[in-house]
Amino acid sequence: MTPLVSIMATREIYETTFDEDVQTETESNQCPECSGRVTTNAVETVCEDCGLVVDKQRIDRGPEWRGFDEDERERTGAPLTAARHDRGLSTEIGRGTDANGNELSGQKRRRLSRMRREQTRGQFQSKAERNLAHGLGEVRRIVSALELSETLRDQACQLFRSAQNEDLLVGRSIEAMAAASVYGACRCNRRPRTLDDVTDPARVEQSRVTNAYKTLNSELGLPAQPVTPSAFVPRLASELDVPDQIRQRARNLAEESEATAVTTGVRPSGFAAACLYKAGHEQDQLLTQSEVAEVANVSPVTVRTHREALDELAV
DNA sequence: ACGATTATTGCGTTCTT
DNA sequence: AAGAAAACAATAATCGT
Numbered sequence: 001m002t003p004l005v006s007i008m009a010t011r012e013i014y015e016t017t018f019d020e021d022v023q024t025e026t027e028s029n030q031c032p033e034c035s036g037r038v039t040t041n042a043v044e045t046v047c048e049d050c051g052l053v054v055d056k057q058r059i060d061r062g063p064e065w066r067g068f069d070e071d072e073r074e075r076t077g078a079p080l081t082a083a084r085h086d087r088g089l090s091t092e093i094g095r096g097t098d099a100n101g102n103e104l105s106g107q108k109r110r111r112l113s114r115m116r117r118e119q120t121r122g123q124f125q126s127k128a129e130r131n132l133a134h135g136l137g138e139v140r141r142i143v144s145a146l147e148l149s150e151t152l153r154d155q156a157c158q159l160f161r162s163a164q165n166e167d168l169l170v171g172r173s174i175e176a177m178a179a180a181s182v183y184g185a186c187r188c189n190r191r192p193r194t195l196d197d198v199t200d201p202a203r204v205e206q207s208r209v210t211n212a213y214k215t216l217n218s219e220l221g222l223p224a225q226p227v228t229p230s231a232f233v234p235r236l237a238s239e240l241d242v243p244d245q246i247r248q249r250a251r252n253l254a255e256e257s258e259a260t261a262v263t264t265g266v267r268p269s270g271f272a273a274a275c276l277y278k279a280g281h282e283q284d285q286l287l288t289q290s291e292v293a294e295v296a297n298v299s300p301v302t303v304r305t306h307r308e309a310l311d312e313l314a315v
Numbered sequence: 316a317c318g319a320t321t322a323t324t325g326c327g328t329t330c331t332t
Numbered sequence: 333a334a335g336a337a338a339a340c341a342a343t344a345a346t347c348g349t
Contacts, residue, residue: 266320288337299322304339 083140083157085133128164131174135160138178138202145201146193148186156185162220172212175204180212187224192231194269196297229263230254232272232296239295240287242280250279253310262309270298274306 136157143153159181163169169177179202186193195213199206217224230251237247253275257263263271273296280287289300296303 270321290337300338301323301340302321305321 081157082154082161083136085129085136131169132161132164135164135169135174135178135181138175139181142179142182142198142201146182146197148182148191148193152185152189152191155188156181159184159216159220159222163216166219168212168215168219172215173204173208175202176208176212177216178202179204179209180216183209183213184216184222184224187227188222190225190227190231192227192235192268194267194297227268228254228258229268229271229275230258232269233275236269236272236276236292236295240276240291242276242285242287246276246279246283246285249282250275253279257310257313260313262313266306267296267298267302269296270302271306272296273298274303274310277303278307278310 139156139160140153143156160178163177163181179198183193183195183198185191186198195206195210199209202209216222233247233251233254237250250272254263254272257271257275270293273292277287277289277292280292289303293300293303
């Protein structure tokens with residue numbers, strides 16, 4: 001029997017969390033993570049202590065479609081977004097034509113071009129704002145490379161903002177913090193993404209992303225939740241192109257194992273791979289260990305050892 | 316510095332064709 | 333019989349306390 005204390009020690013690798021049941025939905029004015037007070041502004045409801053976005057988009061910021069012509073509408077334009085440094089409220093000075101599409105005289109064009117230059121200079125009032133724009137750009141790039149949802153992107157951007165507000169960027173690179181923000185958002189939403197997945201499109205060493213995430217997690221008290229093997233099953237299953245039956249069986253296997261303690265401290269993706277392997281063999285679909293190991297980014301040996309754990313469980 | 320998980324490598328065994 | 337796959341064992345590397 002392994003001593004319990006060491007399990008507690010290593011599980012932190014994959015299950016950084018501060019409270020076991022953080023997922024409970026609270027309608028009240030308390031943060032589900034740290035019980036701090038939450039405040040609601042026009043954009044979202046955030047916890048004052050930890051920065052957790054409890055709720056968002058209470059207010060419909062979409063265009064008003066009821067009005068039939070322009071002056072009946074009171075709200076128009078693109079919705080505000082946390083994903084841009086100016087929350088999407090930028091102004092651009094066009095070139096070439098006036099509002100009616102007519103050509104402009106050379107004199108006016110020169111004047112406009114001077115104005116444009118001054119305006120782009122004025123867009124970033126400080127170095128911090130420039131960094132923010134850069135960071136949010138990186139976050140957007142990584143998020144789209146990983147094909148994550150828009151809400152997740154906004155949360156990641158919000159994380160990056162918080163990180164900057166808390167001066168977590170000093171001594172760290174913007175790219176690393178951007179990647180860490182994306183990973184943090186994934187963890188808070190139980191998205192089956194590994195640190196490798198997030199680091200891959202980022203242009204930094206993984207160690208720096210790890211470092212950034214660690215400080216992000218501890219300083220901001222992220223409501224990071226353990227990502228379970230069952231969350232990885234669908235993703236691996238689609239990469240392997242296995243039938244639904246096997247996918248569901250693998251998911252069941254994973255969930256049953258999670259009920260016991262055998263999945264604590266192990267790489268979720270590796271365990272999910274073992275579940276898929278076992279499920280495939282139960283239904284005479286020959287998946288090789290190296291196949292499943294490869295899509296999960298683990299070694300075949302890992303798949304084997306976890307399959308043994310699964311066998312003992314089923315009896 | 317220690318313990319746990321995982322990767323890597325090498326090697327004899329089992330299964331398939 | 334030949335080749336692939338799974339099993340086993342020993343060692344190294346990594347990570348968190």
